[in-house]
Amino acid sequence: MRYKIVSNFFYCIFIFTLLNLSVYASSFSSSQNKQIILMLNKFYKNYISEISKDKINFSTINSLKNKYLTSSLQDKINSLELGYDQVIDAQASSLEWLDTIKIEKSKQKADETGDVG
Numbered sequence: 001m002r003y004k005i006v007s008n009f010f011y012c013i014f015i016f017t018l019l020n021l022s023v024y025a026s027s028f029s030s031s032q033n034k035q036i037i038l039m040l041n042k043f044y045k046n047y048i049s050e051i052s053k054d055k056i057n058f059s060t061i062n063s064l065k066n067k068y069l070t071s072s073l074q075d076k077i078n079s080l081e082l083g084y085d086q087v088i089d090a091q092a093s094s095l096e097w098l099d100t101i102k103i104e105k106s107k108q109k110a111d112e113t114g115d116v117g
Contacts, residue, residue, distance in 0.1 A: 021100065030073040033105050036105075037103050037104065039068070040103045041101070041103055043064065043067075044088075044098075044103070045098055045101075046064055046102055047061070047087060047088070048093050048095070048098055048101075049051055049077070049095065049098070050064070051085065051088070051093050052094055052095045052097075054095045065087075069087075071088050
């Protein structure tokens with residue numbers, strides 16, 4: 001009888017520990033996602049603000065790209081030589097975009113969509 005009580009106690013401790021680790025991992029992931037979303041919002045706010053100007057400062061654009069985009073992504077964008085801005089997927093932008101932009105984590109995995117990033 002004593003053995004069952006002790007084993008049940010350790011079983012409860014084990015389950016409690018697993019639940020705590022699960023909650024911790026979930027909160028870490030959530031915190032990490034929030035940081036990523038904040039970083040992307042900052043990038044797009046600065047990028048769209050700059051390319052929406054009448055006189056675009058390409059030094060600022062390049063600085064933003066260097067800070068936020070990997071070199072392989074920049075190389076891929078530069079190699080495409082399309083007639084529009086591949087970062088925003090448009091030929092022109094407007095500051096009004098900043099009022100409606102919403103960045104959230106996709107429910108679909110990047111490897112399923114074939115996205116690079």
